[in-house]
Amino acid sequence: MTQPETGLHYPFDRPAALEPPVEWAGLRDKCPVATVTLPSGDQASLLTRHADVKQVLSDPRFTRQLNAEDAARISDSESGGVFNDSSLATSLPTGDDMHVRWRRMITKWFTARRMTMLRPGIEAMAEQLIDEMVERGQPADLRAGLGFPLPVWVICDMLGVPHADRDRFAYWSDTLLNLSRYEQAEIDAAQAEFMQYMSAHVASKRAEPGDDLLSELTVHAEQWPDGVLAATGMGLLVAGHETTANMIGKMVSLLLADRRRWEQLLADRSLVRTAVEEVLRYDANLGFGMPRYINEDVEIAGTVIPRGTTVLCDMAAANRDGHVFDSADDMDLTRSPNPHLAFGVGTHSCIGQLLARTELQAVLDVLLRKLPTLQLAVEPSQLRRVEGLIIGGLSEVPVRW
Template sequence: MDYPFRNPTALEPPPEWAELRQACPVAPIRLPSGDEALVLTRYDDVKQVLSDPRFTRELSAADAPRITANESGGVFGASELNMTGEEHRAWRQLLGRAFTAKRVTAMQPRIQAMAERLVEEMVARGQPADLVSGVGFPLPVWAICDLLGVPDSDRDRFAYWSDTMLSLTRFSQEEIDAAQAEFDAYLIALVEAKRAEPGDDLVSELLSIVEGLDGRLTEQLMLGTAKGLLVAGHETTANMIGKMMAMLLSDRSRWEALLADRALIRPAVEEVLRYDANPGFGMPRYLSEEVEVGGTVLPKGTTVVCSMGAANRDERQFEQAGVMRLDRSPNTHVAFGVGPHSCVGQALARTELQTVLRVLLERLPTLELAVPAEALARREGLVVGGLEQVPVRW
């Protein structure tokens, strides 16, 4: 089977998810590179693998399959993003000291003000409008630039760098290498500028924490941190805003329920994350030793892809898994991963999604899709799933 699987429409899950969960939860697949791996589709198996330190991110091992034909510089080839063991734990601890809930909470009013501004500008341009380009993409880039202390004027460059890192088939190796060299040079200059003149931002804070480290390690930490935040914090959230609105507007009763009760915003965001039929590639893991998963013994050197989207539709874990329930509680989805590599920016992502939803409910209560839901087109060729456009009117 070729992987990633194809969706029948942009908001419907691939039929293979249910088929494999039922009949073959550890299934052989052919990756975009042509190499072979295994895909996991059941909730318990995905959670086991993502929580087990024997399943590593060492995708550069000699016997590991290549995910894409052009590995270098992409999200699966970037060495800064593939730290393991003690090195990774130290990095997460360091980042946790700087990337606090307090910092994200303090950003919320600025995120809301930016969301309101973007919606006002979209309304001023007239309808129909595209929610993806009007709100979905500008907001998370702005938030990451705000977090890192990057000038707002550089956000378009950040968006391009992010796209190249998340390429499966969209960019050539030459384009990826050039963009990443540019990004690295930009970040190194940013670190030097913050060292000379610290500000109230994440880079300055990290620099104050790692003051005792040698320069090369500091540089690597900063590159890894900035790249990780850009990938996790920009592209995934940007795409999720578009998908969230498409899901909520594709069934008018969902939008009406939110208009009637704002307390549903928080659980609705969690349910949108769980219900996402097009989350992207999934999490690849390389086995450093033999392990049993889902009743199958997997030899050392195996690479598995954890399909969080399939796991989030597992009936064994979620009652009426195929139904979107805005008040679902508890909702133990794995959209942000689990274990030591779970998304470090998930608090920021949740804040952005909840804020955008609240602003749109307040400002545009009559919002609706301007095209049939089945006409929405997927973004192709990237590691993360998304929609090309979400045309709306109000």
């Protein structure tokens, strides 16, 4: 397979915050296994086709062993970032058997039944936050007024941590998700504070269990060291609010960028579920992607990937693959089935995907009901991306109603 003649630096630049990079289509068609240079300066093999990304994320030979000596560092920090070396990455179980056991104990808290029970509370909190946003007046930043505080409230409640600490969580999360924003000393200090905080929280739950996930794990999973439980709390806190907070803002922006989409939902509220799935597929600003490490030669798309290679799966690019999705570059709110890869696939797929879907559907339902005249307060081309982090998002979402 022919590689590009000029070097590709990843992540790619974008014409605008909601638009895909121009490189995607060419890579999918002509170079499905491309060599890219990461923010660290190291190189990785980038996959952009749906079939290839799905294959790698489902193949146990492609591991999360990104702390191997010859694995590519991701971020420009000394450690390489959260994927390579952090208290979070090194404390969670990575062996196949241990990882399966760890996921099994966590997923008990993310079942469809639990999400159904959570839904009324999520809708009530969304209504309260929207009322407060309206009372403050317009234009408003929907990300700050609704997108960020809602998932923080949900995950804090689930973990039994104070909502008042949410600003600290946001800063700690951002340093963990660093690509190029923070220096190593700042990252180390923030991670140490985060681990110290969560370790103390786990200890308090062992002493006085409550009605929350971490309390249950301390009571029923004594075989797990406190370090694993603290890292579990950190991981869920980061994933439980950062990704969904950003997705709420992107979802609303994408639906309002073309008013016909919003009007279609106002006319038929039964489309909320498929609309959320289509937003997840269509989102071109999904984030950095999912890196994997291979310690044996493997062939992908006719190219032999040598052992010691870091392989980067770009799920957002794969979600625009025209071989899988008809009119892949068009948003179809009725699309079904919709086998997008926004949450990954296989044994390492996102644990909290049912929670994310529940939050997104609840927020969209409430917004359509309470603010049917909602509109962007700026042109879509003026929206600005979150920069320097591995997550994809918008720095603010100005709206009127």
